[in-house]
Amino acid sequence: MITAERKPLDELLAMLEGKDKVLVAGCDTCVAVCLTGGEKEAEILASELRIKAKAEGRSVQIEHTSAIRQCEWEYLDMIAAKVAEFPVVLSMACGIGIQSMAEKFADAYVLPAVNTNMLGMPQEHAVWLERCGACGDCLLADTGGICPVVRCSKSLMNGPCGGSHAGLCEVTGPNKEEIPCAWALIYDKLIAQGRQDKLMEITPPKDWSKSSSGGPRKMVREEAKPV
Amino acid sequence: MADHDFEPEIIVFACHYCAYAAADLAGSMRLQYPTNIRMIKLPCTGKLEIIHLLKALEAGADGVYAAGCMEGECHYLKGNLWARKRVEYAKTLLVELGIEPERVEMYNMSSAMGARFAEVANEFTERIRQLGPSPLRGDGAALDVVPATVAATAEEGQPT
Amino acid sequence: MKSGSNLEKIFSAGKFAVTAECGPPKSADGNVIVDKAKLLSGVVDAANITDNQTAVVRLCSMVSAHLAADNGLEPIMQMTCRDRNRLAMQADILGAAALGIKNILCLTGDHGSFGNHPQAKGVFDLDSVQLIRMYKNMRDEKIFDCGEEISVAPQLYIGCAENPFADPFEFRALRLKKKVNAGVDFIQTQCIFNIPKFKKWMEEVRALGLHKEVKIMAGLTPLKGAGMAKYMKNFVPGMDVPDAIVERMAAVEKGEPQQAEGKKIAVEMIKELAEVEGVAGVHIMAVEWEIAVPEIVAAAGLSPRPAVA
Numbered sequence: 178m179i180t181a182e183r184k185p186l187d188e189l190l191a192m193l194e195g196k197d198k199v200l201v202a203g204c205d206t207c208v209a210v211c212l213t214g215g216e217k218e219a220e221i222l223a224s225e226l227r228i229k230a231k232a233e234g235r236s237v238q239i240e241h242t243s244a245i246r247q248c249e250w251e252y253l254d255m256i257a258a259k260v261a262e263f264p265v266v267l268s269m270a271c272g273i274g275i276q277s278m279a280e281k282f283a284d285a286y287v288l289p290a291v292n293t294n295m296l297g298m299p300q301e302h303a304v305w306l307e308r309c310g311a312c313g314d315c316l317l318a319d320t321g322g323i324c325p326v327v328r329c330s331k332s333l334m335n336g337p338c339g340g341s342h343a344g345l346c347e348v349t350g351p352n353k354e355e356i357p358c359a360w361a362l363i364y365d366k367l368i369a370q371g372r373q374d375k376l377m378e379i380t381p382p383k384d385w386s387k388s389s390s391g392g393p394r395k396m397v398r399e400e401a402k403p404v
Numbered sequence: 405m406a407d408h409d410f411e412p413e414i415i416v417f418a419c420h421y422c423a424y425a426a427a428d429l430a431g432s433m434r435l436q437y438p439t440n441i442r443m444i445k446l447p448c449t450g451k452l453e454i455i456h457l458l459k460a461l462e463a464g465a466d467g468v469y470a471a472g473c474m475e476g477e478c479h480y481l482k483g484n485l486w487a488r489k490r491v492e493y494a495k496t497l498l499v500e501l502g503i504e505p506e507r508v509e510m511y512n513m514s515s516a517m518g519a520r521f522a523e524v525a526n527e528f529t530e531r532i533r534q535l536g537p538s539p540l541r542g543d544g545a546a547l548d549v550v551p552a553t554v555a556a557t558a559e560e561g562q563p564t
Numbered sequence: 565m566k567s568g569s570n571l572e573k574i575f576s577a578g579k580f581a582v583t584a585e586c587g588p589p590k591s592a593d594g595n596v597i598v599d600k601a602k603l604l605s606g607v608v609d610a611a612n613i614t615d616n617q618t619a620v621v622r623l624c625s626m627v628s629a630h631l632a633a634d635n636g637l638e639p640i641m642q643m644t645c646r647d648r649n650r651l652a653m654q655a656d657i658l659g660a661a662a663l664g665i666k667n668i669l670c671l672t673g674d675h676g677s678f679g680n681h682p683q684a685k686g687v688f689d690l691d692s693v694q695l696i697r698m699y700k701n702m703r704d705e706k707i708f709d710c711g712e713e714i715s716v717a718p719q720l721y722i723g724c725a726e727n728p729f730a731d732p733f734e735f736r737a738l739r740l741k742k743k744v745n746a747g748v749d750f751i752q753t754q755c756i757f758n759i760p761k762f763k764k765w766m767e768e769v770r771a772l773g774l775h776k777e778v779k780i781m782a783g784l785t786p787l788k789g790a791g792m793a794k795y796m797k798n799f800v801p802g803m804d805v806p807d808a809i810v811e812r813m814a815a816v817e818k819g820e821p822q823q824a825e826g827k828k829i830a831v832e833m834i835k836e837l838a839e840v841e842g843v844a845g846v847h848i849m850a851v852e853w854e855i856a857v858p859e860i861v862a863a864a865g866l867s868p869r870p871a872v873a
Binding site for chain 3: 332349376
């Protein structure tokens with residue numbers, strides 16, 4: 178799933194400076210599951226913004242709404258009437274939803290309330306781990322189902338590097354958390370699968386043109402297009 | 405500047421199994437506690453949502469606290485522990501809003517602790533008196549909508 | 565001869581090679597390199613010119629390598645995958661070759677989070693194994709990574725690093741084999757303090773026959789003090805410093821005596837490592853202590869350096 182984190186309040190307040198009629202729009206899909214931007218969080222943020230305005234003696238109209246999915250036109254139709262009442266929309270969806278809103282509601286000033294950060298897996302309740310880099314050229318078949326593109330700090334294709342120690346990466350995460358060495362995991366998995374020979378193959382340079390290095394990507398399924 | 409003479413408006417989210425009963429007990433024991441508090445009964449403090457704390461403040465409450473069962477004694481096992489986490493999170497929201505986080509709190513007590521209920525009510529009221537009125541304080545009338553807000557959320561049966 | 569570098573000739577002549585490390589300054593002051601080059605010229609066969617070492621911005625390795633060569637010190641230009649994509653890495657090696665730089669050390673590079681620009685985008689288009697193969701193909705097949713021909717190919721002596729002390733230990737010698745298969749000519753190891761573990765790794769290397777396919781240089785860092793020993797033990801990733809070494813340093817008085825002890829340990833280690841079958845040279849990484857290198861090399865009986873044609 179796509180995960181996101183709410184932007185710091187100060188950044189949001191700076192964005193909203195001088196704007197007194199704001200709709201906070203949640204999205205009830207990915208960002209709701211990661212407890213960042215669903216209806217509940219949209220209601221909380223709207224309340225926070227009203228509290229801030231009230232404490233400063235500013236008169237504002239700040240309400241919240243939520244779409245089942247901000248990234249699909251059909252669901253945006255369902256909140257269109259509400260959006261029409263507000264000149265400014267603070268979207269709590271991922272970057273995709275925010276852009277769909279901006280495109281769909283061309284008259285509204287659509288602003289981001291979150292930082293979209295990864296394609297993550299919920300490891301346990303309220304903990305997400307990055308699992309996919311959407312590189313456009315999946316190599317999990319060769320790496321025991323463990324992605325070196327996003328799980329190795331250096332995206333090594335022929336690891337582990339000299340910084341792998343006791344199963345951990347030499348790099349610590351942004352919140353000082355320990356990072357398991359992806360190549361230590363790959364090594365263990367391939368050995369367990371009896372694929373030692375795979376470890377000895379030199380993986381050639383990756384074709385990054387299939388990733389964002391090739392320019393913005395587009396996917397079309399002709400056979401599925403409406404007739 | 406703090407106005408130490410004012411009468412704070414305080415919302416208490418009280419668990420049906422402990423604090424709410426403890427309030428009854430305090431009453432029958434004829435213990436003195438401030439009239440500043442308005443109680444909202446919850447089936448368990450686990451029902452408390454972050455938005456309830458914010459809505460109470462938004463409505464003009466000078467302080468809000470939740471009173472749940474002793475840790476380990478929750479009728480629903482962990483509801484009071486969830487409540488504590490939500491109160492702690494609400495404090496972080498207040499910090500980013502520039503409002504004193506001490507305006508929200510979590511307390512634990514059992515139904516047999518009438519005296520403790522009165523003590524907490526006194527202690528928290530005094531704390532808020534020291535902090536002064538909330539910057540969101542109104543005439544108090546808006547506070548009447550808070551129980552309805554909570555009831556609405558409960559009826560919607562939103563996931564917690 | 566692949567490159568005709570002095571280092572390659574030393575190995576070809578069957579001599580025990582000695583290299584050192586020469587770090588460029590965090591400024592535009594090329595004289596720092598000139599001075600270090602003059603100090604190490606004739607003392608070692610070649611010296612590594614580091615490339616934004618520990619992800620800290622420094623005078624670039626290509627220009628530093630050129631300055632070193634101009635001042636009598638053969639450079640081993642380091643090249644990390646962290647700061648360049650495959651276009652830049654190929655362009656730089658053509659430029660380096662045009663300047664007469666012959667030795668290249670292929671590294672993935674320390675992660676940017678350790679350096680002074682942790683906000684930078686880490687490139688990592690290739691890893692060190694892929695980089696080795698790309699340079700080998702440029703030299704031997706005269707082709708770019710895309711397959712296009714190179715009219716004048718760079719003549720390179722290709723090196724890399726390997727850390728015998730990283731995990732999984734069972735894979736370290738095999739990973740060296742991957743680098744050998746990719747086409748590396750010489751390797752320098754991470755600095756060795758735990759000699760028994762290094763010897764165990766070398767047993768595996770010999771079992772794979774790698775010592776016959778690649779020149780292996782044992783890496784070593786002279787300790788300047790007990791504090792440094794403790795720091796390296798506790799805080800430098802991938803470092804394995806036995807307690808006995810820390811204790812031996814700490815047993816001596818701080819300052820001059822500890823420095824002397826550090827040099828003494830280095831000399832003893834060089835002598836011991838030189839006896840290990842398959843070790844073809846020693847690489848001395850005297851971090852910001854290049855001045856100690858001539859004395860250590862001499863005390864180890866490795867001076868003067870042989871002249872090879």
